[in-house]
Amino acid sequence: MDDKETLHRYLRGSRDDLLSxxxxxxxxxxxxxxxPTGTNLLGLVKHVATVQVGYLGGVFGRPSPLEEVPWAADDAEPDADLWAGPEESRADVLAFWAGSAAHADATVAALPLDARGVVPWWGxxxxxxxLHAVLVHLLGEVARHAGHADILREGLDGRAGQRPGDANVTGRTAEEWAAHRARLDEAARRAAGRAPRD
Known part of the structure; x- marks a missing residue:
């Protein structure tokens, strides 16, 4: 597997992690x-799809109609790409996501890693x-937001890891997790010189 295939595989994997x-x-x-800043799961998906279509679209002279969405317009309200209004169905956001991923994948497939582009918003x-630099940048951004989504999901219903049964997450019962958290809290209190909890 060459460098482009490796970067593309990790990008697709991070996208799958976020969507899951x-x-x-x-x-x-x-x-x-x-x-407190309003971060939400569907908004992260919408944001990543928007960012992806921008970086792997017009930046390389491969614009897509997907780039002409109202939330990405110069006069859009701040953070409009980070949440879905009541008029935007989940299916709409997921269709935009699928189109963004397909366009991005086509760009990666069509261009060599040394293909030149211009990111006007970078100064x-x-x-x-x-393309190499943009893939590295985009991979970092998508992985970062997938991590945000993991934490949000854990807070919602306790699901931890990339998918149910993720081998990277230690299998513990709810009681074992509570004991683990208590142990970590005690270690943090000791390191900070705080009194133990009663």
């Missing part, structure tokens, strides 16, 4: 704000890029 955090949740739980010192 919606599995089994109702429309309220995928949309509701779960942090004059950084705007001239290669």
């Amino acid at each position: 955090t919606l599995d089994g949740l109702d429309d309220y739980d995928v949309r509701r704000p779960l942090t 004059p010192q950084r705007r001239d890029v290669t």
Whole structure:
């Protein structure tokens, strides 16, 4: 497997990880704000799809009609790509996601890693890029948001890891997790010089 195939495989894997955090949740739980800044699962999916179509579309002279969405317009309200309004169905967001992924994959397949592009929003010192640089950047961004989504999902219903039964997550009962958390809290209190909990 060459470098492009490796980067592309990891990008697709991170996209799958993010999308899987919606599995089994109702429309309220995928949309509701779960942090003080309003971060929500469906909004993360919409944001990543928007970012992906921008970086692997017009940046390389391969624009897509998907780039012409109202939430990405210059006059859109701030953070419009980070949540879905009541008029946007989950199916609409997932269709946009699928189109974004297909367009991105086609761009990666069509271009060599040293293909030149321009990222106008990066400013004059950084705007001239290669597909290699954009794939690394995009992989970092998608993986970061997939991690955000993992934490949000764990807070919603306790599901931890990339999927149910993830081998990277230690198998514990709810009671064992509670004991583990208590142990970690005690270690943190000791390291900080705080009194133990009663």
